[in-house]
Amino acid sequence: MCILQIRMSKEMEELSPLGDSGHGDESEEETEEDDEPKICQVCGDKSTGYHFNAMTCEGCKGFFRRAMKRPAQLSCPFQNACVITKSNRRQCQSCRLQKCLSIGMKRELIMSDEAVEKRRLQIKRKRMHEEPVMLSPQQEAAIEELVTAHQKTFDMTCAQFIQFRPLDRDQNSMSEYSREPKTGRYSNPTMHTRPPEDGVQRTVNLSSPSSSFQSLKKNTDKRWLKGAIFTSLPHFTDLTTYMIKNVINFSKTLEMFRTLIIEDQISLLKGATFEIILIHFNMFFNEVTGIWECGPLQYCLDDAMRAGFQQHLLDPMMNFHYTLRKLHLHEEEYVLMQAISLFSPDRPGVTQHNVVDRNQETLALTLKTYIEAKRAEPEKHLLYPKIMACLTEMRSMNEEYTKQVLKIQDIQPEVSPLWLEIISKDGC
Known part of the structure; x- marks a missing residue:
């Protein structure tokens, strides 16, 4: 994957009066005194100081x-004795230069172009620290459009989840939870119970994610796993199909997406849907318990295993959810992250690369500006690169996810046509 880059807008040619007519860029020895006349010693014009x-x-x-x-x-076209004044100083460059030298102007005090540019950048950084960063009206409008699209196309209460085919868990799975009648909601997701391996019931404490996750992998009985595999696949098929439709509706709501040709729209959706679904589910992830708390239902890692997914995907996916959730992103940052993933110009099949690239850069710059303008934490400057790293991590999981879904479909043909269409590499 190409690492996301942001081309900053071109700097203004003159940050302050710097450059050929600047004031003070090479005046390192300005020692103005109030009682000296404020006139140029070369031409008699009004002086701006020592240069x-x-x-x-x-x-x-x-x-x-x-x-x-x-x-x-x-x-000199005359007699090398021109009198230099404000009105005629452009007429003879030779005599004007000699006058400059005669009053003591020194060539060695001229800064190099590199030094001038370095100072210009220093002044810009100083002003950025002194002046508060603000979102432009265009950026504010883009964020509002994204948040509105997300809220219209995805129900954060997950009320629709109970309409999917039942999540068929082993009778011992999640037995330590306090289950509410009718809804199937588990009210205290701190422990997860695994089936017995040697007649002794054991529990895995999800409040210690790393150790419990490794323990779960090492101790799961292969014969039990083979018997229990695919039991949650029907529910996951319904869930994934529902989430894919949400992603499609979200994308179609965005003006910059609708303006693309239909072939590029399809290519972008095929490439980004898995990643956007990951971002959606991260909003429900509890980084303390390792549980996805989706309204009336709650999911644990075993549920994904019983759908047929394997550790090559689940290991990095679990790490991703812990990493991203601990950033405690705002809703605006989540939706900008979704949009940046959607507008990836290097997706297979994309033809209008420049258009998609400009859209992604605009969104990335909006995210960076939002963080600078809305965040107050001392370490806020680290948040943007951390989000970019999470986007990169999702790209690395995308290919493995596709392989595993196709493998599941070969063994247990349960994957929906829409799900297969999204992960297919063929044209529409």
Whole structure:
């Protein structure tokens, strides 16, 4: 995957009066005194201070810098005795330069182009720290559109989940939970019970995610797993189909998505749907218990295993959910993350790469600006690169996810046509 890059907008040519007519970029020895006359010692115009060791105006300051950097020799068309004034200072460059040198202007005080650019950047950084970062009206509108699209197309209460085919768990699974009647909701997801391996009931404490996850992998009896596999696949098929439809509806709500040609829309959806579903589920993930708390239902890692998914996918997926959830993202940051994933120009089949790339850069810059403008934590500058790293991690899981779904379909043909269409690499 290409790491997301942000091309910042071009800097203004003049940040302050810097450059050829700038004030103070090379005036390292300005020692103005109040009682000195404020006139240019070269042409008599109003002076702006000491430049290159002499009191000059902005015009003569810039002229001296350019003349010293210019390789051509200057010559006077008259008698090398021109009187330089404000009105005629452009008429004879040779005599004007000699006047500059005669009053003590020094070539060695001229800063290099690299030094000028470095100072310009320092001034810009200082101003950025002094002036509060604010979202532009266009960025505010983009965020509002994304949040509205998300809220319209995805029910955060997950009320629809109870309409899916039942999540057929082993009778011992999640038995330590306090289950509410009718809804199937588990009220205290702190422990998860596994089936007995040697006649002794054991529990895995999900409040210690790393150790319990490794223990679950090592101790799961292969014969039990083979017998229990695919029992939750019907529910996951319904769930995934429902989530795919939400992603499609979310994308179609966005103006910048609708303006793309239909072939690119399909390519982007095929590439990003798994990643956007991951982001959706991260909003429900409890990083303390390792449980996805989806309204009336709650899911644990065993449920994904019983749908047929294997550790090559589940290991990095679990790490991803812990990493992203611990960032405690705002809803705005979540939806911007979804949109950045959607508008990935390097998805297979995308033809309008430049258009998609510009959209992604706009969204990425909006996310970066949002963090700077809305976050107050001292470490907020680390949040943006952490989010980008999570996006990269999702891309690395995407291919393995496709392989495993196709493998599940070969063994247990339960995957829905829409699900297969999304993961297919063929054209529409």
